[in-house]
Amino acid sequence: MELTEALAKLLRSYEKYYDINRENPVKPFATEAEFSLHDEQYFLVRSARISEADSKEYVYFATEERLDMQTLETLDRKAWEDGIGKVHPHKDHRNSDVILMILADRIDPEAMKQISKLRHYKSYRHGFYGWSHYKLAAIELSTGKTATNRQGRDLKKLFAAIR
Numbered sequence: 001m002e003l004t005e006a007l008a009k010l011l012r013s014y015e016k017y018y019d020i021n022r023e024n025p026v027k028p029f030a031t032e033a034e035f036s037l038h039d040e041q042y043f044l045v046r047s048a049r050i051s052e053a054d055s056k057e058y059v060y061f062a063t064e065e066r067l068d069m070q071t072l073e074t075l076d077r078k079a080w081e082d083g084i085g086k087v088h089p090h091k092d093h094r095n096s097d098v099i100l101m102i103l104a105d106r107i108d109p110e111a112m113k114q115i116s117k118l119r120h121y122k123s124y125r126h127g128f129y130g131w132s133h134y135k136l137a138a139i140e141l142s143t144g145k146t147a148t149n150r151q152g153r154d155l156k157k158l159f160a161a162i163r
Contacts, residue, residue: 002112003063006103006141006162010061013161015062026077026082027058031136033059054130055092058083060100067104070116072111075100080120080134088134089124095131101155102138103162107145112138136154 007030011020018033025032035057042052064071083098087135098120135152136155139145139159146156 029060031061032065052092052162055094056096062102064104067107089129093130097133107140
């Protein structure tokens with residue numbers, strides 16, 4: 001399967017709930033997506049608000065012919081830095097997660113092993129203003145092998161749409 005075709009299939013699972021940016025994503029990514037949720041709890045009437053919570057997800061999609069260690073490190077660093085740069089913590093901020101999805105024709109064995117070790121986490125004001133997790137998932141299209149970091153395990157099921 002071709003990289004662009006695989007990316008189009010993967011994006012179909014994001015289209016309904018995410019704002020997808022295909023025109024001018026941050027370089028070196030092929031596409032970006034953003035999800036935003038605002039939740040309120042109130043008692044009887046809306047003016048008697050008990051709590052509010054804002055959650056966001058910033059998803060970066062990368063397509064690579066061959067994913068090696070250097071490319072993986074570049075994608076990892078750029079996704080985390082750009083995603084964290086978009087976070088605006090405040091008292092009602094719950095979480096802002098950064099997700100990197102990599103589609104590659106081939107993934108070097110050392111890069112495949114490194115994927116599970118990549119972790120980032122940030123809390124804002126000791127968690128009172130929320131936190132940010134980092135999820136990473138990659139698929140080697142030629143073999144169908146997938147790899148994720150610990151936070152990104154739930155992303156594996158999205159690759160089923162590609163196969």
